[in-house]
Amino acid sequence: MTKQETITTTGGPFNEDLDMIRDQLRRFIQTEVTAKADAWEEEGMVPRDVLRRMGDLGVLGMRYDEKYGGAGLDVMSSVVLAEEVGRSTFGGFAATVLVHTDMASPHLENAGTPEQKARWMPSITAGDKIAAVAVTEPGAGSDVAGMRSRAVQDGSDWVLNGTKMFITNGVHGDIYFVGAKTDPDAKGSRGITMFAIEKGTPGFSVGRALNKTGWLCSDTAELIFEDVRVPAENILGEVNKGFYSVMKNFQNERIVLGAMACAEAQTALDMTVDYVKQRKAFGGVLWDKQAIRQRLADCQTRIEAGRQLVYHAARQDVAGRDCVKEVSMVKAYCGELVNSVLYDCVQFHGGMGYMRETPVERMSRDARVQAIGGGASEVMLEEVAKRM
Incomplete structure (x- = not known):
């Protein structure tokens, strides 16, 4: 190429x-x-x-x-x-x-x-x-402040107890960056500390591999920590300041999720355009139908808008500017975008779009989580609203 x-x-x-x-x-x-x-x-x-x-x-x-x-x-x-x-x-x-x-x-x-x-x-x-980050819990996803896992200092070590949920690379990972409350009196997001915990540490286990709708070749797990003893040298950053680390990393995470979503949407759209230019119906190919062409053109327009929004947020990050608003826009817009585009791509593949042998069927299942994971669309829009 x-x-x-x-x-x-x-x-x-x-x-x-x-x-x-x-x-x-x-x-x-x-x-x-x-x-x-x-x-x-x-x-x-x-x-x-x-x-x-x-x-x-x-x-x-x-x-x-x-x-x-x-x-x-x-x-x-x-x-x-x-x-x-x-x-x-x-x-x-x-x-x-x-x-x-x-x-x-x-x-x-x-x-x-x-x-x-x-x-x-x-x-x-x-x-x-292979690395994993374990912050999400059964009752605390986008709401990091709701974290219930606890770590208590015992001599020079910390003893961690809790459960983490929906952890990507959780089954087959090797090193886990784990968030836990270390100040029981701290309110809200305060008092969280990040720890590095390696697979095989006594008391740390994979509770179960989770059975998902999509992202099937990505292993996702429930993790269990039962009196896991973590040495002080495995603390990442400052004690009780882990929330700020989580929030900082969220910005990068949301840029790459936006870029990934736009690329998936573009690939699915390219496949669909190729398909409708060959699929014959009602005396001609589907591409000859103005309504179909215009809906696909609308998909292309929105993908390009999402892509440029990703690039804009990335440039802001490179320049060292505060880009929480832009990054939140990226995650909200692109997570919804890939779902909308994949809906149309399945539709215009007709019955074949519903068959497991067709890539757009798999991609439509994979896309659904992108409006949820890494910051649900509603949470992201609230972040934008706070800065308006």
Whole structure:
């Protein structure tokens, strides 16, 4: 694929280095993911060797320091990664990768000590250790302040008890960045601390693998912590200040989820345009029907609006500006957008759009969670409203 073709496809503000990363990723995903991931949907996981090979490509730590195997790039590299894994048509694969690179490991990057980074980051960027973030609980998702997990200091250690729910990479992960209340008297979002806990730590177990509607090749788990003893050197950042770390990481998470959603919507729309240009009905092809052409054109318009909103929020982040409003707009708009576009794509595939053998059927199931996970649309719109 030529550079011009890549730029035309993405329409993004990317330099030559990022275009090269995109091309490399696209080739890898076409041959190693899209062609093989149907089997992963049945297995309920992305094979570890695929993630290690992505580590070999250098795309699992693009935001991190070179001494840890990273590339020292900014959020635009995450946008490229999110767009390309989104184009795979397998939302579970995209979620597995992006949780590792842009939702879990940033906790270590942003709050970890040099010793903690040296201990874990090289394995994370190589794909040898897969990361998960465990903040969500049965009664506390977007409402982080409702967290009930508790950690109590005992000598130089902390003893953690609680349950986490809907944790991506929860079954097959290796290192978990876990939030718990450490000040029982603190109100609201105060008094939360983040801990790094490795698989195999006594008292830490996977309660159950969760059976989802979509994202089937992404493992999702309930996690149980029963008197888990965590040494003080595994605390990320300051005690009782973990909420601020969670909120900071949410901004990056929501940009990449928006980029992923737009790429999924674009890929599904491209498939649908190809299909309606070939499908014959009522004496001609469906593309000849003005109503269908215009609805698909409307989808394309809204996708482009979402994409440019993602790029705008990313530029604000690169410039170091407060972009909570823009990022919240991204998550709300793009999460709804991908669902709306996939609805139309299934509709215009007719009966085939409802068959499991058709990619848009799987993509429509995968899309549903994007208006929920990472910040429900209603919560995001409240964040926008607060800043109006």
